[in-house]
Amino acid sequence: MKSLRVLVVVPCYNEQSSVAAVVNDIHWVKTRFGLTLDTLVVNDCSTDNTMAVVRTLDCLHLDLPVNLGIGGCMQAGYKYAYRKGYDVAVQVDGDGQHPAEGLIKLLKPIFEDQADVVIGSRFLERQGFQSSFVRRIGIRYFRWLNQLLIHKTVHDSTSGFRAFNRKTIEIVNAYYPDEYPEPEAIVQFGLHNLRLLEVPVLMEERQGGTSSITFIQSIYYLFKVTMGTLFVYIRLRKI
Amino acid sequence: MESLPITIQLFSLIGTLIFMAFIARLIVRGKLREEYSFIWIVCAIILIVFSAWRDGLTKISVLLGVFYPPSLIFLAAIFAIICFLVHLSVVNSKLQNSIKELTHEVAMLKKEVEDLETPDKFVPETKKHSNLT
Numbered sequence: 492m493k494s495l496r497v498l499v500v501v502p503c504y505n506e507q508s509s510v511a512a513v514v515n516d517i518h519w520v521k522t523r524f525g526l527t528l529d530t531l532v533v534n535d536c537s538t539d540n541t542m543a544v545v546r547t548l549d550c551l552h553l554d555l556p557v558n559l560g561i562g563g564c565m566q567a568g569y570k571y572a573y574r575k576g577y578d579v580a581v582q583v584d585g586d587g588q589h590p591a592e593g594l595i596k597l598l599k600p601i602f603e604d605q606a607d608v609v610i611g612s613r614f615l616e617r618q619g620f621q622s623s624f625v626r627r628i629g630i631r632y633f634r635w636l637n638q639l640l641i642h643k644t645v646h647d648s649t650s651g652f653r654a655f656n657r658k659t660i661e662i663v664n665a666y667y668p669d670e671y672p673e674p675e676a677i678v679q680f681g682l683h684n685l686r687l688l689e690v691p692v693l694m695e696e697r698q699g700g701t702s703s704i705t706f707i708q709s710i711y712y713l714f715k716v717t718m719g720t721l722f723v724y725i726r727l728r729k730i
Numbered sequence: 731m732e733s734l735p736i737t738i739q740l741f742s743l744i745g746t747l748i749f750m751a752f753i754a755r756l757i758v759r760g761k762l763r764e765e766y767s768f769i770w771i772v773c774a775i776i777l778i779v780f781s782a783w784r785d786g787l788t789k790i791s792v793l794l795g796v797f798y799p800p801s802l803i804f805l806a807a808i809f810a811i812i813c814f815l816v817h818l819s820v821v822n823s824k825l826q827n828s829i830k831e832l833t834h835e836v837a838m839l840k841k842e843v844e845d846l847e848t849p850d851k852f853v854p855e856t857k858k859h860s861n862l863t
Contacts, residue, residue, distance in 0.1 A: 556840075566830075570838070
């Protein structure tokens with residue numbers, strides 16, 4: 492179990508107040524469970540002091556010279572994982588939403604080769620932060636869309652708390668959706684016939700920074716993700 | 731059509747020539763790439779043709795069965811503009827993709843350079859293990 496090398500990718504955009512705690516939590520889990528694990532913070536051209544904070548931490552870091560948004564930011568991390576030969580890549584958001592204790596739950600099915608993609612879901616056991624009402628309706632819509640397109644049920648399709656094995660890293664190294672990647676990526680994985688698995692995790696309300704989605708943008712979000720999902724479906728269906 | 735004054739014809743000819751000179755100047759100064767200048771040169775030539783050939787528009791309209799000739803201008807112009815806008819969107823998307831790829835590469839290279847400058851600052855877990863074996 493310990494022979495697999497794990498890269499935890501922490502995407503950051505203006506998270507100066509929370510990123511240190513996130514990295515320290517991951518470090519704590521790593522020493523406690525004796526994992527072969529590196530933390531890679533990807534700074535998406537933050538305008539605050541995130542980069543200065545990150546430099547003082549015990550972790551690897553990538554500093555994007557241009558703001559790419561969460562999709563491009565994560566892909567930079569996955570490309571790094573691919574090139575440096577990591578076996579597993581995990582996304583842990585820099586705002587402290589994903590408590591590091593959940594890491595072990597996420598990694599276990601991958602270490603035991605039960606799944607290619609493990610998604611941490613806040614809805615399987617209804618505990619912890621459950622997100623806002625409007626957002627839950629959106630999430631329910633994406634669940635329906637996923638069932639329709641790939642015949643797989645993912646309860647928390649907007650969850651960014653995910654672990655990928657090497658096979659999946661190779662796929663996202665080549666293509667990863669741009670703006671709001673999470674629901675779109677699920678369809679992408681489904682069409683590549685990857686084994687998806689959801690595990691229950693606790694999520695917390697963000698500790699710092701602001702969500703990438705404000706209420707005004709949610710309509711655009713729905714539209715963009717629906718379009719993206721449909722086009723990924725059309726593009727990959729032939730494979 | 732005989733009553734059409736020569737003045738407006740002169741104006742449109744001069745205007746088109748100035749436009750063409752402007753495009754040419756942009757290309758010479760390297761501010762406009764040749765592939766994008768092509769469409770503008772074609773536009774200018776069409777304008778020149780119709781400035782000089784006064785009955786042209788009416789004749790083509792009759793040929794196509796268009797009742798009101800100026801509407802043919804609008805149809806053609808709007809169609810051309812939409813085509814060009816789609817083309818620009820495609821170019822823009824391509825650029826955005828290239829920028830993303832370049833940003834990734836630059837970030838990786840920055841990391842490599844930093845690792846070379848400060849080799850002992852942070853040793854990844856993977857390296858530690860390979861040192862042991």
